[in-house]
Amino acid sequence: MPEPVPRAFALCGDVARPAALTVADLRGGWAAHRADVVFDCATSGPQRHSFEGPLLREVVGDAGPGFDIRRRKDRSRFLLAVDGGDGHHTVLAWAEIDADFGDRPILLATRMDGRELDAEGSQLVVPSDRCGARYVSAITRIWVGAFPAAAVEGGGGAAV
Helix, strand or coil, X not given: CCCCCCCXXXXXXXXXXXXXXXXXXXXXXXXXXXXXXXXXXXXXXXXEEEEXXXXXXXXXXXXXXXXXXXXXXXXXXEEEEEEECCCCEEEEEHHHHCCCCCCCCCEEECEECCEECCCCCCEEECCCCCECCCCCCCEEEEEEEECCCCCXXXXXXXCC
């Protein structure tokens, strides 16, 4: 029986070095951080878990996001969209993870409760969230890009 092919996710969008990354790639390429979390799951109540993996900002930062690192306002318009194998999706602002802004230690987990996630795929872990909606399992894609500037028509903005 052949060994299962490791799950990989695409790191794509406005990055200089798009990549397909497995859990083993994450484990071998970046320093692991640990997060002991408690969050509320809508379907199964309070959850307590321990996760380990690299910081999202380090992995995406190494892919070369298409902003000028020296310009804070350029960085603050970038978004990260994360898709999971179970159909869940979430969007984060780069400013949430940037050290000059939110500096949140969001992880791409390679281990959960001491168990390697090679077979399942990496999981997005947002330790500061009280609910588990942005914990995305079996990541299939992380898209990085800038929020598009609004087209100005007639000299005004959107009506509020």
